[in-house]
Amino acid sequence: MFKEFKAFLMRGNVIELAIGVIIGGAFGAITTSLVSDILMPLLGVFTGGIDFSTLSYKIGEKSVIAYGKFIQSIITFLILAFAIFMMVKVINQFSKKKEAEPVAPTKDQELLAEIRDLLKK
Numbered sequence: 001m002f003k004e005f006k007a008f009l010m011r012g013n014v015i016e017l018a019i020g021v022i023i024g025g026a027f028g029a030i031t032t033s034l035v036s037d038i039l040m041p042l043l044g045v046f047t048g049g050i051d052f053s054t055l056s057y058k059i060g061e062k063s064v065i066a067y068g069k070f071i072q073s074i075i076t077f078l079i080l081a082f083a084i085f086m087m088v089k090v091i092n093q094f095s096k097k098k099e100a101e102p103v104a105p106t107k108d109q110e111l112l113a114e115i116r117d118l119l120k121k
Contacts, residue, residue, distance in 0.1 A: 028080060035076040 008014065036053065044050050055068025105113070 031080045032076050
């Protein structure tokens with residue numbers, strides 16, 4: 001059972017997936033920092049000094065709806081989705097396979113085709 005598990009882990013797909021998850025987490029942290037530390041303050045300057053992270057609506061004494069943080073999360077998601085879209089687009093351009101040119105049949109294949117045609121008659 002241990003050998004099967006080791007073989008499963010060493011397959012390329014599992015390792016590639018693990019690497020993708022780790023890099024995706026790091027990229028998500030970078031994107032979150034970009035939005036909250038750079039883009040949102042710049043957006044606040046253009047909107048009259050509004051700090052989106054503090055925008056909230058208080059309900060009662062203890063309940064708070066922090067819609068400013070939700071706006072930041074939406075912007076983070078859109079930037080991340082666009083970045084992934086661009087990466088997939090670049091990867092697809094590199095992975096496009098050239099259309100296979102027709103290969104001339106070998107002599108064996110020509111003989112087999114002739115035999116096939118004779119047998120059809």
